[in-house]
Amino acid sequence: MDRVIYTAMSAASQTLNRQSITTNNLANVSTTGFRAQLTAMKAVPIVGYDTPTRTMVVATTPTFDSTMGAFNYTGRNLDVALAEDNWLAVQLADGSEAYTRNGAIEIDENGTLNIQGYPLLGDSGVLTVPQKSQVSISSDGTLSALGAGDKPTTIAQVGKIKKVHIEPHQIVRGDNGFFQLTEQARNENGMVMPDNPQAKLMSGVLEGSNVNPVTAMVDLISHARQFEMQMKEITTADENAQKANQILSLT
Template structure:
């Protein structure tokens, strides 16, 4: 009887975890370039000194939804969108690379281009532009800057945005919401990806989240029903155990 209780208890716990992931997806329905996180349940036998007669379940997040989000026209020169499976590269505080599809580029007070607060990487290093300049981005990622008060003929190229192509199984989502290379990808392709010159950018456009709010709400309801079912199973197993003890006490 305790096998049923252990299994149902672990399933109820992981259903709550699954529900929190779905709620996080729903909360990011308006986040630029967000990729919905997918979850799955798997059985995990408990291995001990005795025979493996207990099995728990755990919720895993093996991958994410790679479907494209809706493109929204903004008309802003520093907003860019990419084709499927192409990513912008940013620099983390430890100097390593991470990847995002959020194309809402900002320029800080030092002239550094940033995405989500992280420096945007170019084909050589972190991208910077002269302070107060007007910046435009071409389809191949080339940055052109025109200084304040300068003639249009003085516009100059100041760098090129780094664009990398990565398949869904080559990256994993980090706790900061950015994607990083899996260990297998690092072993085969290296820790630093090279710029893909064939990748094209669309300026003045942002890709929205690919989360389907209706499907996310349905999943939340489904998780709630699953949790209730598992709790009812625990109560039923407990009632059966009590009745079995009563019968044993009579004998």
């Protein structure tokens, strides 16, 4: 009886974890360039000072859904989208490089291009443009800026956006929402990935989230029913144990 309760308890705990992951995916259904997290169950034996006993089931998020999200036309010059398996590079606070599919580029008061507050990287480091200039982006990532009040003939190239080709198995999602290279990928390619000159950008377009809200809602209902069934198993096992104790006390 104890094994039944333990098994049901372990399953109920991991069902709650899966529900939280599905809820997070659903909450990001409108997040630009978001990649849905995928869950998997992993058996982990309990090892102590004695012989290993039982096995605990743990929910993990080993990977993400790499399918493309829908492209949405915005008409904004600083909005860009990329082809599949190509990523934009940003610089994190510790100086390391991270990757994102979010192409909503902003320019701060210092003229630095950034995505979600993190500097956007180009072929020679962080990208900056003259303040109050009109910026356009070509398909190869070249940035052109026209200063305020300048003639159209004075437009100049001020940098080139770095575009990185990465396979889904080479990156992992960080706590900040950006993706970083796995340890194996860093050992094979170094700490940063090289620019991919073959990658093309689409200006005035943003890639939406690849989360299907209908599928996510169905998964939430399924998780709730699974949890209810597992709790019922625990209650039934407890009632059977009480009745068995009553029979033993009579004998």
